[in-house]
Amino acid sequence: MMQAKVKWTGGLQFVGESGSNHAVVLDADSSHGGTNMGMTPMELLLVGIGGCSGMDVASILQKKRQLVNDLEVRVSGTQAEEYPRKFTAIELEYIISGKDVKEEAVKKAIESSMEKYCSVKATLEGVAKITYRYSIINV
Amino acid sequence: MMQAKVKWTGGLQFVGESGSNHAVVLDADSSHGGTNMGMTPMELLLVGIGGCSGMDVASILQKKRQLVNDLEVRVSGTQAEEYPRKFTAIELEYIISGKDVKEEAVKKAIESSMEKYCSVKATLEGVAKITYRYSIINV
Numbered sequence: 001m002m003q004a005k006v007k008w009t010g011g012l013q014f015v016g017e018s019g020s021n022h023a024v025v026l027d028a029d030s031s032h033g034g035t036n037m038g039m040t041p042m043e044l045l046l047v048g049i050g051g052c053s054g055m056d057v058a059s060i061l062q063k064k065r066q067l068v069n070d071l072e073v074r075v076s077g078t079q080a081e082e083y084p085r086k087f088t089a090i091e092l093e094y095i096i097s098g099k100d101v102k103e104e105a106v107k108k109a110i111e112s113s114m115e116k117y118c119s120v121k122a123t124l125e126g127v128a129k130i131t132y133r134y135s136i137i138n139v
Numbered sequence: 140m141m142q143a144k145v146k147w148t149g150g151l152q153f154v155g156e157s158g159s160n161h162a163v164v165l166d167a168d169s170s171h172g173g174t175n176m177g178m179t180p181m182e183l184l185l186v187g188i189g190g191c192s193g194m195d196v197a198s199i200l201q202k203k204r205q206l207v208n209d210l211e212v213r214v215s216g217t218q219a220e221e222y223p224r225k226f227t228a229i230e231l232e233y234i235i236s237g238k239d240v241k242e243e244a245v246k247k248a249i250e251s252s253m254e255k256y257c258s259v260k261a262t263l264e265g266v267a268k269i270t271y272r273y274s275i276i277n278v
Contacts, residue, residue: 001215004185008210012194016186018178024163026190033198039161041191041259044183046143047155051165052180055151059172071147076140079258086261119218120180122225126265 013037045087045124046075052120053092056113057106061096064105069139070097077128087128094134101136110134152176181226184263185214188229191259195252196233196245203244208278209236216267226267233273240275249273 003019006026012034014026026041028034039047050073061068078089096106110132114121121130142158145165151173153165165180167173178186189212200207210233217228235245249271253260260269
């Protein structure tokens with residue numbers, strides 16, 4: 001079983017600690033009564049899906065011997081207007097820079113992540129519609 | 140729309156940045172080819188739900204004039220055995236310490252978070268069964 005905990009540090013600020021022994025500060029922004037001293041919990045979900053799928057894609061492209069220099073995943077989330085304001089849609093945009101990186105390899109790596117491997121995507125897709133696009137910059 | 144991005148920093152390590160301009164390092168553990176230099180993406184979801192609901196509960200208990208000294212939310216996640224290994228169950232344990240903190244106030248604060256306010260819970264509950272318990276330590 002995977003473990004984490006969050007500890008209140010005043011106001012709406014919390015320090016999150018993972019079972020793997022890393023920490024992160026969470027806070028709400030000022031429009032929600034916080035002081036914007038850390039990521040919001042909903043932002044963590046967007047970072048989580050980007051990181052999860054980014055790890056898959058980085059790993060698969062390396063196995064396919066693609067010469068990737070840079071890989072960035074930009075993530076946008078749309079929330080319902082009504083509380084509890086769940087994510088209704090999440091879009092990922094993969095930006096891959098390298099040398100002779102093949103589009104087919106990128107396309108298949110992303111598809112494998114989305115369909116087979118990415119645990120975060122599989123957890124979020126029950127509620128949020130998840131879409132993606134990509135661009136490849138060969139220099 | 141809420142924004143975030145993750146940038147590859149080698150191996151399976153990424154730096155996540157939120158639209159609110161905060162950063163966090165992500166990595167996989169060594170059994171998954173990483174170097175355990177940061178939280179895993181799935182751990183971020185557990186920290187996210189704990190922080191989201193923790194903020195609600197801290198805020199509601201303050202409005203109810205409860206004298207809370209410490210508030211911790213411990214979160215456990217159970218993953219499916221099969222890939223993509225989504226979370227099938229998440230349990231939250233709220234541990235609230237204070238002076239004369241009323242159980243009824245705590246119970247209602249948690250219920251309000253779970254049913255009405257917590258955006259992360261509402262996003263994750265499409266796939267994961269979410270349960271909770273709490274303990275109150277009055278000193």
